[in-house]
Amino acid sequence: MLTFHKKKAMEICNGKKRRKVSGGVRVCRRSVAGKMKREVGKVLRSLTVEDNNHKEPMEEEEDDHCFSIGYLRNDRLEPSLVVSPRYNLLREVGRGSYGVVFEAIARKTGARVAVKRLQCDAPENVELALAEFWALTSLENRHQNVVQLEECVLQRKGLAQKMSHGNKKSRQYLRLVETSLKGERILGYPEEPCYLWFVMEFCEGGDLNQYILSRRPDPQTNRSFMRQLTSAVAFLHKNNIVHRDLKPDNILISQKSGSPVLKVADFGLSKVCAGLNTKNCEDHPIAGEDGKGSNQNNIVNINKFWLSSACGSDFYMAPEVWEGHYTAKADIFALGIIIWAMIERITFIDAESKRELLGTYIRQGTEIVPVGEALLENPKMVLHIPQRARSSMSEGVKKLLHDMLAVNPQDRPDAFQLEVRMDQVTCAA
Known part of the structure; x- marks a missing residue:
């Protein structure tokens, strides 16, 4: 049974890493709060840009089409650089x-990035980095509520190359893909x-x-949120695109517009x-009523693919994710946990980062258990x-919220039904 403490609306997460769940291995990715230290003397530099359409074979990495990049201290910079x-x-x-995230200034425009x-x-x-790159570059249109990727740069040996999706002319890009697929180091030492x-x-x-709890x-x-x-x-x-790691840590706030x-x-x-359709994919289309994989439009397809890697952050994982057999409906469950916690300000303290985090849970004796895990049991x-x-x-x-957190994913609304219903219930409120 769920309990809520009026005086102390938070619990301590014991930080256990549940490495194995029936059907797969979970990727445990708890964020660690970074120290807010100023790095005034560090610069991400572009010194020269060469022709990205160069088609001649190149034996050495230094001769590849690239632009130089540096991450240097102020006292080591030469005037010419x-x-x-x-x-x-x-x-x-x-x-x-x-990874590490920095606040930076674009020198040409003065924009903060x-x-x-x-x-x-x-x-x-490499697999995590390429997954993020592929997801963001696959979006043909922008959306105001999805973070915008401006560019991606691949750096090695003091040289750098702007990445483009599926660039078969870039040896470094192909070697990164090979590293991800083969599961062994191919590039970099x-x-x-x-x-x-x-x-x-x-x-x-x-x-x-940070935004809600402050x-x-x-x-x-x-x-509105x-x-x-x-x-x-x-x-x-x-x-x-199935996000698979929706949680408050991964939802950022922009205030450029005033609101x-x-x-x-x-x-x-x-x-x-x-x-x-490639052999390395973990996913397999769910058979339709005709016994064949669905070839319908995008709105239907996203819920017609099985995913098998049990990954994410445990307090937001749907029951079926713990089993390693799920669809895009897992994102709906995670969203339900986030919204419920946001409305009622239900929090716990992450044992690793010591941060207070929004998240709903089930109390079992002296322990708190993720809702998805408790529903699975x-x-x-x-x-x-x-x-x-x-x-x-x-x-x-x-x-x-009850429907979003249904044990059976078939009983949950899909993202498009959810959008319509959310507009209705928030307008009525």
């Missing part, structure tokens, strides 16, 4: 399990590290945890479910929504 920096790195704003540096020192890191730099829009409002409860903001989140997930699913705008970010565990368990006896949650929102 300070002429044309592309970005000035100002400070570190976040540090995760496989976020620069994420990912070291491709292991196959699993400890003494000659390989990095991917993602340049994205900067979100000055922090993440959803302010008084505001029903109007909650309703609920609509924005469902709109973002509907957009991703329409573009055949807060949510941005879904961190696509390292995402899956692009279009054209899944007891599918007949009834979720008490809302938790508070005097909650202001409307009946429409209450019913929608």
Whole structure:
């Protein structure tokens, strides 16, 4: 049974890493809060740009079409190298399990951007980096609630090359793909590290945890965020992308327009479910009524692919994800956990980062258990929504959350049905 403490609306997560779940291995990716230290003297530099359409075979990496990139201290810069920096790195704003994020300034435009540096020192890191790159570059259109990728740069041996999706002319790009597929180091060595730099829009409002928990409860903001989140997930699913790691840490806030705008970010565990016909894919189309894989439009297809890698962050994982056999409906479950926690401000303390995080859970004795895991163990368990006896949650929102958190994914609305229903219940409220 769920309990809510009025005086202390948080619990301590014991930090156990549940490595094995029936049917697969979970990728445990808890974010670690980075220290806010200023890095004024560090610069991401572009010194020369060569012809990206060069078609002649090149034997040496140094001769590949690329532009130089440096990450240097101020006292080591030579005057001749300070002429044309592309970005000035100002400070570190976040540090995760496989990357560091900096606030930076674009020298040409003066715009603030976020620069994420990912070291491709292991196959699993390369796989996460390429998943994020493929997901963001597969989007033909922009959406105001999905973080925008400006460019991606591949760096090695002091040289760099702007990445483009499916660039078969780039040896370094192909070697990264090979590293990911073969699961062994192909590119880069400890003494000659390989990095991917993602340049994205900067979100000055922090993440959803920071924004919500630093302010008084505001029903109007909650309703706006609920609509924005469902709109973002509907957009991703329409573009055949399953996020697979939706959580408050991965939802950023932009305040450029004056009012807060949510941005879904961190696509390292995402899956692009279009054209899944290669042998290495973990996914297999669900047979339709005619016994064949579905060939219908995108809106139907996203819920017609099985995914088998049990990955994500445990407090937001759907029951079927723990089993390693799920579809895009897992994103709907995660969204339900986030929205429920946001409305009622249900929190716990992550044992690793020591941060207070939004997240709903089940209490079992002295332990707190993720809702998805508890439902997997007891599918007949009834979720008490809302938790508070005097909650202001409307009946429409209450019913929608129950449906989003249904044990059987077939009983959950898909992202497009959810978007319509969310507009209805938030407008009615």
